[in-house]
Amino acid sequence: MVALMAILQATYGVYAYLDPSAFSELRGTELFSVGDSDWVAIYASRTLFVAFIIGFLLIRKEFKLLMWSALFGTVMPITDAWLAYQAGAESVVVYKHIATIVYLLITSFLLRFVRAEDCRV
Template identity: 40%
Template sequence: MNTQDTSLTIKSPGFWMVALGGLLMAVNAVRAFNDPSAFATYLGLPLAAPGDAALIHIYALRALFIALLVGGLLVTKQRRALALLSACAVVMPVGDALLTSAAGAPTGTVLRHTAIAIYLLVTAFALWPRGAKVDAA
């Protein structure tokens, strides 16, 4: 019988790591809605024309969705789902790093995207319950 506690609590580092990520996505959503042009530049892909702001609004909606999803999974203590979400989300900052690098973004911007990918991997590792009995579906 496995007695290891695999619940997600406010005391666990994984809780705070994923909560910070969700909060930052919510902040990004607000920033992207409020000033699409400045946010596009922050991402490392400045808008070619002011009319392209709708693309940043689309990004903002998706960032808001991710923030709400993370919040809902945190409230319901879905540890494995949050671990899987964090691991799968790595594709976004890796893609961002590649796209911004190809677009000639500053090195700091590319490194920021890379650091986010690493943070997501560490978060996924911190959240994944080790030694836990896997539930049969």
């Protein structure tokens, strides 16, 4: 579940760099001006940072930190859902953000029971 989070974040980060306008529509907050695409690039850089940190913590088997990261990470999709809702995005976009919240909460809960010594490569 954690690896999927890192991969999705990295994918979103790259997609936001490659096509800021399409990415903003996917996230439910359409750009009003092409000049606003610099904000999408800022989002992309931070998303890639999150992906790299999560991937690094997973490789290091820092499951306790990953548990807290997943829990505290819910602030992002909560904000995304609220912004998409306020922007009048389609319901499916808002529901996608809500599904992300649920996914992070489940991941955080499951990580409570994982210990590094139980994971052998």
